Amino acid sequence: xxxxxxxxxxxxxxxxxxxxxxxxxxxxxxxxxxxxxxxxxxxxxxxxxxxxxxxxxxxxxxxxxxxxxxxxxxxxxxxxxxxxxxxxxxxxxxxxxxxxxxxxxxxxxxxxxxxxxxxxxxxxxxxxxxxxxxxxxxxxxxxxxxxxxxxxxxxxxxxxxxxxxxxxxxxxxxxxxxxxxxxxxxxxxxxxxxxxxxxxxxxxxxxxxxxxxxxxxxxxxxxxxxxxxxxxxxxxxxxxxxxxxxxxxxxxxxxxxxxxxxxxxxxxxxxxxxxxxxxxxxxxxxxxxxxxxxxxxxxxxxxxxxxxxxxxxxxxxxxxxxxxxxxxxxxxxxxxxxxxxxxxxxxxxxxxxxxxxxxxxxxxxxxxxxxxxxxxxxxxxxxxxxxxxxxxxxxxxxxxxxxxxxxxxxxxxxxxxxxxxxxxxxxxxxxxxxxxxxxxxxxxxxxxxxxxxxxxxxxxxxxxxxxxxxxxxxxxxxxxxxxxxxxxxxxxxxxxxxxxxxxxxxxxxxxxxxxxxxxxxxxxxxxxxxxxxxxxxxxxxxxxxxxxxxxxxxxxxxxxxxxxxxxxxxxxxxxxxxxxxxxxxxxxxxxxxxxxxxxxxxxxxxxxxxxxxxxxxxxxxxxxxxxxxxxxxxxxxxxxxxxxxxxxxxxxxxxxxxxxxxxxxxxxxxxxxxxxxxxxxxxxxxxxxxxxxxxxxxxxxxxxxxxxxxxxxxxxxxxxxxxxxxxxxxxxxxxxxxxxxxxxxxxxxxxxxxxxxxxxxxxxxxxxxxxxxxxxxxxxxxxxxxxxxxxxxxxxx
Amino acid sequence: xxxxxxxxxxxxxxxxxxxxxxxxxxxxxxxxxxxxxxxxxxxxxxxxxxxxxxxx
Numbered sequence: 001x002x003x004x005x006x007x008x009x010x011x012x013x014x015x016x017x018x019x020x021x022x023x024x025x026x027x028x029x030x031x032x033x034x035x036x037x038x039x040x041x042x043x044x045x046x047x048x049x050x051x052x053x054x055x056x057x058x059x060x061x062x063x064x065x066x067x068x069x070x071x072x073x074x075x076x077x078x079x080x081x082x083x084x085x086x087x088x089x090x091x092x093x094x095x096x097x098x099x100x101x102x103x104x105x106x107x108x109x110x111x112x113x114x115x116x117x118x119x120x121x122x123x124x125x126x127x128x129x130x131x132x133x134x135x136x137x138x139x140x141x142x143x144x145x146x147x148x149x150x151x152x153x154x155x156x157x158x159x160x161x162x163x164x165x166x167x168x169x170x171x172x173x174x175x176x177x178x179x180x181x182x183x184x185x186x187x188x189x190x191x192x193x194x195x196x197x198x199x200x201x202x203x204x205x206x207x208x209x210x211x212x213x214x215x216x217x218x219x220x221x222x223x224x225x226x227x228x229x230x231x232x233x234x235x236x237x238x239x240x241x242x243x244x245x246x247x248x249x250x251x252x253x254x255x256x257x258x259x260x261x262x263x264x265x266x267x268x269x270x271x272x273x274x275x276x277x278x279x280x281x282x283x284x285x286x287x288x289x290x291x292x293x294x295x296x297x298x299x300x301x302x303x304x305x306x307x308x309x310x311x312x313x314x315x316x317x318x319x320x321x322x323x324x325x326x327x328x329x330x331x332x333x334x335x336x337x338x339x340x341x342x343x344x345x346x347x348x349x350x351x352x353x354x355x356x357x358x359x360x361x362x363x364x365x366x367x368x369x370x371x372x373x374x375x376x377x378x379x380x381x382x383x384x385x386x387x388x389x390x391x392x393x394x395x396x397x398x399x400x401x402x403x404x405x406x407x408x409x410x411x412x413x414x415x416x417x418x419x420x421x422x423x424x425x426x427x428x429x430x431x432x433x434x435x436x437x438x439x440x441x442x443x444x445x446x447x448x449x450x451x452x453x454x455x456x457x458x459x460x461x462x463x464x465x466x467x468x469x470x471x472x473x474x475x476x477x478x479x480x481x482x483x484x485x486x487x488x489x490x491x492x493x494x495x496x497x498x499x500x501x502x503x504x505x506x507x508x509x510x511x512x513x514x515x516x517x518x519x520x521x522x523x524x525x526x527x528x529x530x531x532x533x534x535x536x537x538x539x540x541x542x543x544x545x546x547x548x549x550x551x552x553x554x555x556x557x558x559x560x561x562x563x564x565x566x567x568x569x570x571x572x573x574x575x576x577x578x579x580x581x582x583x584x585x586x587x588x589x590x591x592x593x594x595x596x597x598x599x600x601x602x603x604x605x606x607x608x609x610x611x612x613x614x615x616x617x618x619x620x621x622x623x624x625x626x627x628x629x630x631x632x633x634x635x636x637x638x639x640x641x642x643x644x645x646x647x648x649x650x651x652x653x654x655x656x657x658x659x660x661x662x663x664x665x666x667x668x669x670x671x672x673x674x675x676x677x678x679x680x681x682x683x684x685x686x687x688x689x690x691x692x693x694x695x696x697x698x699x700x701x702x703x704x705x706x707x708x709x710x711x712x713x714x715x716x717x718x719x720x721x722x723x724x725x726x727x728x729x730x731x732x733x734x735x736x737x738x739x740x741x742x743x744x745x746x747x748x749x750x751x752x753x754x755x756x757x758x759x760x761x762x763x764x765x766x767x768x769x770x771x772x773x774x775x776x777x778x779x780x781x782x783x784x785x786x787x788x789x790x791x792x793x794x795x796x797x
Numbered sequence: 798x799x800x801x802x803x804x805x806x807x808x809x810x811x812x813x814x815x816x817x818x819x820x821x822x823x824x825x826x827x828x829x830x831x832x833x834x835x836x837x838x839x840x841x842x843x844x845x846x847x848x849x850x851x852x853x
Contacts, residue, residue: 050841102836109837125833172823179823183816187809206801213805 012036016057035061039151043107046114051107058103060152068335069149071309071320072142080322081141081157081308083131089119090136094155096148097706099128108153115139115147130155158304171290178283181225184217185276192273196766211263214272221276222256225283244421244465247428248282251460258453271457273769278462281776289469289489298487298714305357305376305688306341306392310334313385323392335383342375342388343395349384353377356506357687359639359663376688381563416493416740417468421461428459435759447761454763458754458771463747463779468740471783475736478791483719484729485707491715494699495733500679501628502671502693505638505648507686508703509621511720516616517549521601521609528552530573531601534580537561538569542599543580546611568599576604583610614647620724622651627727629653633679637662637670639689668692688712728794735790742786743779750775 010019013029014036023030024037027044031037039059043051051058071077084091098104104123108130111118117139121132130153134144148155191210199207226249233249236242252275259270309320311333318333323341326332331347334340340353351367358376367373373386375395392398432455439448472489479486486492503509523531532552535543561571568581579586579602586600586607598610625634634656636648642660649658659670667685671693674681683690683697686704691712694700702711705720718726754771757763791797822828 054840102839105833105836106840123833124830125836126830172828175823175828176820179816179819183812187812190808203798206798209802209805213809 012057012059013052014040014057014059015061016059017061033061035152042114042151048107048110048113051103054106055101055103058101060098060100068311069142069145070311070318071322072145073140074309074320074322076325077309077320077322078141085136088135088137089133090141091131091133092141092144093129093131094145094148094157095127095129096153096155097128098153099123099125099130104153107151111147114151115144118144157308158306174283174287174290177225177228178280178287180220181276181280181283184221184225185273185280188214188217188272188276192269192765192769195269196769207269208266211266211269214270215260215263218256218259218270218272218275221279222252225279226252228286229282242418242422242425244417244461247421247425247461248465250425251456251462252279254453254456258457269765271765271768273765274457274772277769277772278460281772282462282465285466285469288473298717305339307339310338310341326388326392328388328391330388332386332388333383334379334386336379336381338379340373340375340377340379340386341395342392343390344373344375344386344388346371346373347385347387349382351379351384352381353379357689359687359689361506361640416737417464420464420744424461424464428456431455431459431755431759435761438759439761444761450763451759451761454758454761454768455755457768458758458763459751460772461747462772463750463775464744466776467743467747467779467783470780471736471739471743471787474784474787475732475791478732478787478796479729482725482729482796483707483722484716484725485718486716487714491699492733492736494680494715495682495730496737498632498680498682498699498730500633500635500674500681502635502637502674502681502683502697504667504683504685504687504690504693505636505644506640508684508690509618509636510644511616511618511705516614517545517611518614519609519611520598523609526574527603527608529554529556530576530578530603531580533558533573534561534569534571534578537571538563542611542613543569545613546580546599549611578603586610617651618720618723623724624726625651625653628730635659635670635674637667637693639663639667664689664692668696671696684718685712685714725796728796732790732794732796735794736787739783739786739790743783746782747775747779750778 010023010030011017012019012023012032014031017032019030019032023032024034025031026037026040029040031040036059043049072081078090079085082090082092096108099108105125108123109121111121111132115134117135119133119135121130123130132144139147145155145157191213194203194206194210229245229249229252232243232245236246255271255275255278259272259275262268262270306323309322310326311318312321312326313319313331313333321330326342332340332342332344346367346369348369351371351373352364353367353373354364355361355374355377356364357378358374364380365377372389375392375398390396432452435455436448436452439445439451469489472492475492476486476489479492486495528550529552532547532550533555535546535550536555537558538544556573558571558573561569563569564581564585568579568585570577570579570581572578580599583598583600586602587605598612600610601608628634634652636652636656637659639662640660642658645658645660649656652658659666662670667690671681671683675696675698680699681697682699682701683693684701684703685691685694686702690700690702694702694712694714699716700714701716701718702714703718703720703723704711707717707719711717750771754763754768757767
């Protein structure tokens with residue numbers, strides 16, 4: 001182990017990242033950084049190395065910055081976060097974004113080996129949640145969170161967790177109904193077989209029994225399982241909205257009434273089999289439609305963006321305070337990389353605040369003493385002190401969120417089903433009335449009644465109610481695999497109707513991290529090393545980019561390191577004084593002003609050049625635009641300055657309106673104007689400043705590089721790496737709608753066969769009972785097959 | 798053939814018992830997380846006495 005072989009790239013035993021030229025080594029294993037090695041040591045000392053057995057390098061790199069969890073010592077905050085507290089134990093559920101494999105489950109469920117005070121811990125993998133029971137007299141909540149952080153499973157604690165809502169109950173209710181419907185369907189089928197196959201005269205006495213039993217089963221099916229359809233149809237009709245549930249409710253009612261009539265008058269067996277089968281399948285369709293992403297939230301608001309607590313200085317002592325208990329006049333201490341939770345005035349230190357998420361401005365803003373700082377900015381640099389001037393709930397950002405104008409109308413999505421249900425029902429009614437009128441004229445009242453009900457039963461749009469959820473949820477599944485997450489199935493239909501695309505700039509079409517760096521001037525190897533060694537000490541994003549760009553792996557020590565926020569950094573490396581920063585800081589002459597955003601370098605007082613940064617667009621942006629430009633109108637609205645206008649004009653087709661310096665309210669108004677002129681608008685944004693526009697648009701999609709990060713309320717979340725697939729997603733959604741239309745034609749042909757029997761008034765319960773499942777199976781097979789064929793064609797897999 | 802009355806009664810009662818068992822499981826939360834138990838079952842039991850870590 002004297003020299004590491006430089007030909008083979010060693011990857012970190014813990015996290016799998018490439019180790020540099022000189023990896024950390026311990027127990028014959030290489031680690032890329034001290035953090036990974038530290039985690040390994042903790043696990044090794046507790047005999048938890050099975051963690052590395054289930055998966056190769058299951059770890060995650062630990063964020064370098066130090067986290068502050070002092071607020072978790074505050075009893076008032078603990079009480080709100082915990083699920084349950086008694087004299088002995090506390091139970092708490094954490095959301096941990098890092099959970100991703102079976103090793104994570106294994107390790108987090110063996111927390112009791114790391115600390116004896118942990119009684120029990122259980123993971124819900126899909127929700128990325130871990131529920132920990134621990135003895136609070138031996139281990140404080142803060143210690144527990146720090147323990148989790150030390151093994152690089154840092155929980156994400158946000159304010160929205162405090163008001164965690166339980167959404168399980170709705171789902172459970174539906175499953176219960178499906179169980180009851182399935183139970184009744186099975187039993188009814190059993191008791192209907194004798195009727196279908198015929199009973200000998202000796203067994204006629206059972207016939208009445210079976211019929212009454214069937215009727216008994218039909219009661220829970222109609223009034224318990226089918227209740228939602230009646231309620232939905234009733235509210236729909238009350239609001240003069242005709243939805244698909246109205247004909248379905250009518251059919252359930254007709255089936256039940258005719259069955260009870262026939263059983264009570266002992267004139268026939270009724271249609272219990274069809275009724276229970278129908279309700280069961282409809283509920284299944286509802287269940288498929290309810291597909292949810294447990295680890296994503298589409299309804300996030302500012303509360304999940306803000307921290308839970310902030311450090312407040314009262315009478316000279318620092319004390320963490322929950323942000324909703326923050327009062328006007330409190331003095332907050334904001335450290336590097338913390339978010340400012342309330343509108344406040346800068347009282348001490350130099351503010352250097354990144355508002356990119358709130359306003360869309362790409363570069364951080366410098367704030368001086370006495371200046372007003374709006375909530376939502378992220379502070380970069382040394383700790384600052386601010387005085388709160390407005391409580392959190394009334395800050396500029398929060399008010400923006402609660403703005404009434406943002407409350408878009410709920411029923412903006414009118415789907416294919418609901419619009420066709422009206423025509424469908426009209427035709428069926430005419431047929432039913434026509435058939436019964438025909439038999440009335442021929443003086444056959446029994447047949448008239450039979451034909452009327454039979455037409456309604458057999459022309460059931462149940463296939464329609466099933467084909468949509470099955471097709472669209474298959475599409476959701478395909479999108480999901482391609483890292484495009486939609487809120488629900490209705491959004492897929494909406495996506496197919498879009499004709500206008502509105503883009504935000506910062507973070508949406510430009511990736512916030514990827515910066516295209518080039519150096520103007522000459523750099524020798526030793527100079528590169530000096531610059532990298534100096535930059536490594538700074539947390540400023542540009543410094544980090546420069547380190548990455550230079551790709552140096554061996555660093556020298558830096559003496560006399562100084563960082564002047566918003567200006568530059570300086571220090572002595574290998575005996576040379578190095579200055580990095582703005583032109584004036586590095587001592588550049590005024591003629592070098594051509595590159596104002598550049599980072600200038602001076603070594604030993606002489607300028608040797610500057611780094612220039614260019615926004616990097618998302619890979620595939622040009623491809624996306626050129627593929628979509630024939631079918632869509634483009635607009636761009638940005639909160640940033642128009643520095644990049646020229647670059648953007650090259651990407652977008654000529655005539656695209658490019659708008660800069662837009663406030664969140666401007667963006668919202670812009671979308672509204674587009675809609676007023678009849679456009680179906682899809683908005684792609686990322687930050688809080690797009691929140692209003694995302695809500696107002698017909699389809700709001702948040703683009704993000706880490707789906708576990710905060711995203712504003714939206715209809716869909718698109719992972720940045722799949723941005724280039726956008727045209728294919730739109731194409732796939734259009735194909736899905738086409739598939740639904742075709743399945744409607746298929747189901748209509750089944751209906752025509754059924755109606756042929758029905759109008760004659762001779763339809764037997766057996767015909768109905770066979771026809772319905774057969775048509776359902778055909779449709780489900782057809783739609784899922786077609787969806788996957790299209791997905792293959794669109795290269796989405 | 799009167800035995801049929803008895804058998805039908807039995808079959809319905811049995812089915813109701815199964816339905817009740819399902820409800821119990823549902824209320825108990827057994828259906829809330831369908832994914833994790835499937836992964837959990839693959840873990841080996843702990844070997845408390847072992848001091849050597851058993852990696853290959």
